[in-house]
Amino acid sequence: MATAAPADPPPQGLVGTNDIPKTFEDVIPGGQDFVKRVVMIPMRDGVKLQTIIMLPKGAHDAPILLTRTPYNAEERAGNEKASTMLSALTHSDAVYVKAGYIRVYQDVRGKYGSEGRYVMMRPVRGPLNPTKVDHVTDAWDTIDWLVKHVPESNGNVGMIGSSYEGFTVAMALLDPHPALKAAVPESPVIDAYMGDDWFHYGAFRNMMLGYVHMQTVQQGPGVVTPSDTFDKYDEYLRAGSTGDYIRSRGLDKLPFVSRMMEHPAYDAFWQGQDLARLLAAHPSSVPTLWEQGLYDQEDMWGANHAWLALKAAGHASNNWLVLGPWSHSQVNGIGYTLGPLKWSGDTALEYNRDMVLPFLNQYLRGGATAKLAHVSVYNTGESHWDHFPDWPVACDKGCAVGLKPLYLGKDRSLSFTAPTEAQAGDSYVSDPARPVPFLPRPVLDPFFGYGSTYAGYLPWSKWLVTDQRFVDGRTDVLVYETPVLKSPVRVQGTPVADMHMITTGTDGDVIVKLIDVYPPQVPSDPTMGGYELPIALDIFRGRYRESFEHPAAIPANQPQRYRFELPNVNHVFQPGHRIMVQVQSTLFPLYDRNPQIFVPNIFNAKAEDYRPATVTVLRSGDQASAIGLPVVDGP
Numbered sequence: 001m002a003t004a005a006p007a008d009p010p011p012q013g014l015v016g017t018n019d020i021p022k023t024f025e026d027v028i029p030g031g032q033d034f035v036k037r038v039v040m041i042p043m044r045d046g047v048k049l050q051t052i053i054m055l056p057k058g059a060h061d062a063p064i065l066l067t068r069t070p071y072n073a074e075e076r077a078g079n080e081k082a083s084t085m086l087s088a089l090t091h092s093d094a095v096y097v098k099a100g101y102i103r104v105y106q107d108v109r110g111k112y113g114s115e116g117r118y119v120m121m122r123p124v125r126g127p128l129n130p131t132k133v134d135h136v137t138d139a140w141d142t143i144d145w146l147v148k149h150v151p152e153s154n155g156n157v158g159m160i161g162s163s164y165e166g167f168t169v170a171m172a173l174l175d176p177h178p179a180l181k182a183a184v185p186e187s188p189v190i191d192a193y194m195g196d197d198w199f200h201y202g203a204f205r206n207m208m209l210g211y212v213h214m215q216t217v218q219q220g221p222g223v224v225t226p227s228d229t230f231d232k233y234d235e236y237l238r239a240g241s242t243g244d245y246i247r248s249r250g251l252d253k254l255p256f257v258s259r260m261m262e263h264p265a266y267d268a269f270w271q272g273q274d275l276a277r278l279l280a281a282h283p284s285s286v287p288t289l290w291e292q293g294l295y296d297q298e299d300m301w302g303a304n305h306a307w308l309a310l311k312a313a314g315h316a317s318n319n320w321l322v323l324g325p326w327s328h329s330q331v332n333g334i335g336y337t338l339g340p341l342k343w344s345g346d347t348a349l350e351y352n353r354d355m356v357l358p359f360l361n362q363y364l365r366g367g368a369t370a371k372l373a374h375v376s377v378y379n380t381g382e383s384h385w386d387h388f389p390d391w392p393v394a395c396d397k398g399c400a401v402g403l404k405p406l407y408l409g410k411d412r413s414l415s416f417t418a419p420t421e422a423q424a425g426d427s428y429v430s431d432p433a434r435p436v437p438f439l440p441r442p443v444l445d446p447f448f449g450y451g452s453t454y455a456g457y458l459p460w461s462k463w464l465v466t467d468q469r470f471v472d473g474r475t476d477v478l479v480y481e482t483p484v485l486k487s488p489v490r491v492q493g494t495p496v497a498d499m500h501m502i503t504t505g506t507d508g509d510v511i512v513k514l515i516d517v518y519p520p521q522v523p524s525d526p527t528m529g530g531y532e533l534p535i536a537l538d539i540f541r542g543r544y545r546e547s548f549e550h551p552a553a554i555p556a557n558q559p560q561r562y563r564f565e566l567p568n569v570n571h572v573f574q575p576g577h578r579i580m581v582q583v584q585s586t587l588f589p590l591y592d593r594n595p596q597i598f599v600p601n602i603f604n605a606k607a608e609d610y611r612p613a614t615v616t617v618l619r620s621g622d623q624a625s626a627i628g629l630p631v632v633d634g635p
Helices: 091-098 135-149 164-172 206-216 232-239 242-248 255-262 275-281 302-312 347-365 453-457 460-465
Strands: 034-042 048-056 062-069 102-107 153-162 180-186 288-293 319-324 375-379 384-388 404-409 413-415 425-430 478-481 489-493 496-503 509-517 532-541 560-565 569-573 578-584 613-618 626-629
Touching (some): 048 135, 062 347, 153 164, 153 347, 164 180, 164 302, 206 232, 206 242, 275 302, 302 319, 375 569, 413 478, 413 578, 509 626, 532 569
Parallel strands (some): 180 288
Antiparallel strands (some): 034 048, 048 102, 375 384, 404 626, 478 578, 489 569, 496 560, 496 613
């Protein structure tokens, strides 16, 4: 009988070993040029906040640049295994690292490594916050600790941050620590009802619900709301009202979502969180550089209105404003392009290197005067920066130059000549069952694949420059257009939609888009031939035409006026182009559907409440509809 061959003996020297050692320290060739400190800074109520301090090795008399974030300070502070501070920190920190700044990131209370309870956009102490702490006190306590415990510093602190981080910068200005010598709130959330994250002029922004889920379900990193549909358009439409969508996903169990649903109007809950009015009532002397993107798809309102409020309060001298050609927080990345638009250089680098750094050096180091214009606005029609002593250049009231009405006319025309017809109008049927999409479908969740390779696929950051030809053939979108321009039309300021309309319903939304239509052929870039580029657009909920605090039904079949500002523009409509205006009643699923009959709370609208309505845009001599354009002369 054959016998099996004996098994090979184990190799000598491997029996009983473990290839994973008990301890191992990475060896970084040449060492590191920075020191990283992780500390827990105590607040006045005993809660400790995780703070990451990145110091250039050998730093002495260096200024501190602080960011307070809900987005993971450890991650924001970068790669601790890097050999250089420049490679350890994020792209946006490069100019400050090269300048020798001490960089500090801190988790806000209740998030990531910090103790305490997290409250989304925690209000200031008072009626909406009965505790003794807020972002004002936390910033004060943090800065106080830093100047006492970081001996490498010169005792001067600046704060910088974008979006929510910009909100924490603005909050610190309500009672600034004496060591806070400069502030840079970028795309800050200032008034989340009127025009930042959660609402725009009363219309709710559905697409931010995934962000709330991601931020408030747990202390650490989260995920967007689970979805059973690739196309958010289908998903929201099938769910019914936004309230139905929220309840079907369990989002009503999230406290912040529940609070939003309880406050659909601009009541004391939202007014008490409007940082523009709080800052104007308690203005600081801290030099502050406000930044906002002209194409910011999330926080289009904040910086501009905070700056305007402080100017009105007599504090223009220590406040500056920069409006750049960016999507939300693009100043933290690369600014050569946005969607199809190509600029003359890296505008984000120009902002950080040529504006922010000299500003910080002046006030944190006693450096040369930054020589910043009080307002710098990128010219999106000529691809260069323009600098102004004030803003807006042209406006409805209080400016040297007034608005020039561009009237909607017969045969879908646009003209600077007022109409003379006795009775005239154009009608369309707005059907909530077939809302106009804000992006070509499929519409993805804006935070789908957040932080993954899928993120680059998302059109969310570029939707405000999306070619509008995808809707201008719909019967529920009215399109008005000028003849081909023979000379340039230069606009610098805030356009105003001034619409006279009739609806057969008792509620409804008004969406107005100001568009630059490119020539049929663009030899320098054939892909731009005929492109319908949005310059400014926004939505207005009709029930708030008289008061945002006290909604009222629209009288059916009676003319009503809807007047509201569009976002800032600094643009030139070039010869050979046309100016276009589109008018519609839905922008879905970015904004919730209006049932088009008045219900007390649209979050709770029933299926039978959603009804088609015939909407008529009036263009007669005594009820003309127009866009007030901030037209100015010459370059």
